[in-house]
Amino acid sequence: MSAAIKSHLIDLLTQSLARVASQYPASIIALERPKQAAHGDWACNVAMQLARELKRNPRELAQALIEGLPASSWLAKAEIAGPGFINLRLQPAAKLDAVQEVLAANAHFGRGEAGRGRSIVVEFVSANPTGPLHVGHGRQAALGDAVSALLELQGWKVTREFYYNDAGVQIDNLALSVQARAREQRGETAAFPESGYHGAYIREIAANFLAGGGDAGDIASVRRFAVAALRREQDEDLKAFGVKFDNYYLESSLYTDGKVDAAVSALTASGKTYELDGALWLRTTDYGDDKDRVMRKSDGSHTYFVPDVAYHVTKWQRGFAHALNIQGSDHHGTVARVRAGLQAVSSVSGAGIPRDYPHYVLHKMVTVMKGGEEVKISKRAGSYVTVRDLIDEVGRDAVRFFLVSRKADTEFVFDIDLAKSQTEDNPVYYVQYAHARICSVLAQWGGDPRTLATASLAPLALPRELSLAQRLGEFPETLAEAARDFAPHMVAFYLRELAGEFHSYYNAERVLVVGEEIKLARLALILAVRQVLQNGLALLGVSAPEKM
Numbered sequence: 001m002s003a004a005i006k007s008h009l010i011d012l013l014t015q016s017l018a019r020v021a022s023q024y025p026a027s028i029i030a031l032e033r034p035k036q037a038a039h040g041d042w043a044c045n046v047a048m049q050l051a052r053e054l055k056r057n058p059r060e061l062a063q064a065l066i067e068g069l070p071a072s073s074w075l076a077k078a079e080i081a082g083p084g085f086i087n088l089r090l091q092p093a094a095k096l097d098a099v100q101e102v103l104a105a106n107a108h109f110g111r112g113e114a115g116r117g118r119s120i121v122v123e124f125v126s127a128n129p130t131g132p133l134h135v136g137h138g139r140q141a142a143l144g145d146a147v148s149a150l151l152e153l154q155g156w157k158v159t160r161e162f163y164y165n166d167a168g169v170q171i172d173n174l175a176l177s178v179q180a181r182a183r184e185q186r187g188e189t190a191a192f193p194e195s196g197y198h199g200a201y202i203r204e205i206a207a208n209f210l211a212g213g214g215d216a217g218d219i220a221s222v223r224r225f226a227v228a229a230l231r232r233e234q235d236e237d238l239k240a241f242g243v244k245f246d247n248y249y250l251e252s253s254l255y256t257d258g259k260v261d262a263a264v265s266a267l268t269a270s271g272k273t274y275e276l277d278g279a280l281w282l283r284t285t286d287y288g289d290d291k292d293r294v295m296r297k298s299d300g301s302h303t304y305f306v307p308d309v310a311y312h313v314t315k316w317q318r319g320f321a322h323a324l325n326i327q328g329s330d331h332h333g334t335v336a337r338v339r340a341g342l343q344a345v346s347s348v349s350g351a352g353i354p355r356d357y358p359h360y361v362l363h364k365m366v367t368v369m370k371g372g373e374e375v376k377i378s379k380r381a382g383s384y385v386t387v388r389d390l391i392d393e394v395g396r397d398a399v400r401f402f403l404v405s406r407k408a409d410t411e412f413v414f415d416i417d418l419a420k421s422q423t424e425d426n427p428v429y430y431v432q433y434a435h436a437r438i439c440s441v442l443a444q445w446g447g448d449p450r451t452l453a454t455a456s457l458a459p460l461a462l463p464r465e466l467s468l469a470q471r472l473g474e475f476p477e478t479l480a481e482a483a484r485d486f487a488p489h490m491v492a493f494y495l496r497e498l499a500g501e502f503h504s505y506y507n508a509e510r511v512l513v514v515g516e517e518i519k520l521a522r523l524a525l526i527l528a529v530r531q532v533l534q535n536g537l538a539l540l541g542v543s544a545p546e547k548m
Helices: 002-020 045-052 058-067 092-108 136-154 169-185 200-211 219-240 252-254 257-268 304-317 329-349 387-394 396-403 416-420 428-447 449-454 465-471 476-485 489-508 516-539
Strands: 042-044 075-083 084-089 119-124 157-164 247-250 275-277 278-284 293-296 320-328 361-364 365-372 374-375 412-415
Touching: 002 042, 002 058, 002 084, 002 092, 002 516, 045 058, 045 084, 045 157, 058 075, 058 084, 084 092, 084 275, 092 387, 092 449, 092 465, 092 516, 119 257, 136 157, 136 320, 136 365, 136 387, 136 476, 136 516, 157 252, 169 200, 169 219, 219 387, 247 252, 252 257, 252 304, 257 293, 257 304, 257 329, 278 329, 293 304, 304 320, 304 329, 320 329, 329 361, 361 489, 365 416, 387 396, 387 416, 396 412, 396 428, 412 416, 428 489, 428 516, 449 516, 465 476, 465 489, 465 516, 476 489, 476 516, 489 516
Parallel strands: 119 157, 119 320, 157 247, 320 361, 365 412
Antiparallel strands: 042 084, 075 084, 275 278, 278 293, 365 374
16 A cells, blocks of 8 residues: 555544544554455554553444544545454545556655665675675675665665675685696696685686786786686676676775774774783673684784774774675674674774664575576586576576575575576566566557556456555555565565566456546556566566567
8 A cells, every 4th residue: 555545544543543542642553454355455453552551442442443533535444353453444546546656656656765865885795706706696696786776765875885805815725726727737736725716717717817928936916817807707797697886895905004903903902802822802792792702813813803893994984874784694603793893993982883783684595406406516616506607597687586586584496497487486577577468568559658647547446456556555665664674575575466466457357448448547557567567676676578
């Protein structure tokens, strides 16, 4: 139901509550959708909430509230149900109001203002430049881009950021791996590092390095070449996936700019550090962590959470009072220690960083299936399936839709055969086909769709028509809730439900009927459905084809 209708109903109940029990605030009034359509369009349990305090029978109180409702052209009936629920039934005109809202707002339908222009940095993917992007990175990319789009639609000023882990042991291992393959290709005997990278892409990088005149004996130049090559490849994969970033932040810059040293100094000054077994520890347990964490190992090197703390300090210093990290569930242990480190730094600097800064969305990994069997390796990467493998196999649209179609914290099985199928079991095909069907009907009609914004909707009276219109009205609230919970899967669910209702309507009723009034009304309805499908698919980074 549209926000306007819901607000109107709450206003009616508020006025009645003021008459029956004026000492209670309007904020206690909440509406929910009944589980069964036969119970009405909306239900309110305020009578049951207040019955004990007012020492009144809940059904009797519900009746008094119903009798106190002001007259409304949008409310058809209010009745008592069960122990004291107030069920509200709407006039058809109220349900159809959403169609006019959609056709008036078009691409802007669903936008909100909860963000109020505030800034937020959304960090996602942030892959080590040590190999091609794997399917887990793909899930992060799809989630991060969709969450960012949701936040933007709610009035947030979003910065999409990629944090490059271009420093540390993994980069050393990358450089040594490429160096070893380069020496092999020159006919030399070379020991391969124990923790090296074995994919075919390492041989490709080594060959390109030598072809460009590189000296395999210069490990620094090998390192620079390998990191640059993999950064380019990751950028190309993200471009193919339709994901763009506003900013790239290099981990190496934290060291060259003195940010890591500054973070260590602040952590030490906080009084929360101590020496043990030659290592420097931080009392993260003082901030809710399950155990204290090593900051600096006995060999003098920093553990990885120290640059993480330094990096997040920069987010705060750059003016991002709100930050969201989208990472794999294997990063679960970093949440408490990063927040603890930020609290320790904040205690010294007086920055006022909130205890829950940054927010996190942790996603489970993806299992890829084909022909009923799990696919575990890539021809290039060797040990895992890459994002490019999936895009090449089933197309960008299917990959993006599938990877946001479940809650982030649930395991996901990516079925390649399902993603390539043209059946209603394939959710992206089912939704896109609904859009293409509407385009076909509008093309057969041959009129100007813009004229439908003024068409009378009065002829629309069938249950399927009213239900479809009512579903359209739920779109803005769905987007608002999905943005609030960082949950783009809610949009995917909504689109599947909307497409399902449209297909049912299309199969049951003719749109291009003889009667002009009813024809134009039905065309206006399906045009609104097409618009909402477009808006929802665009938010997920999925195309809305006109033909299929």
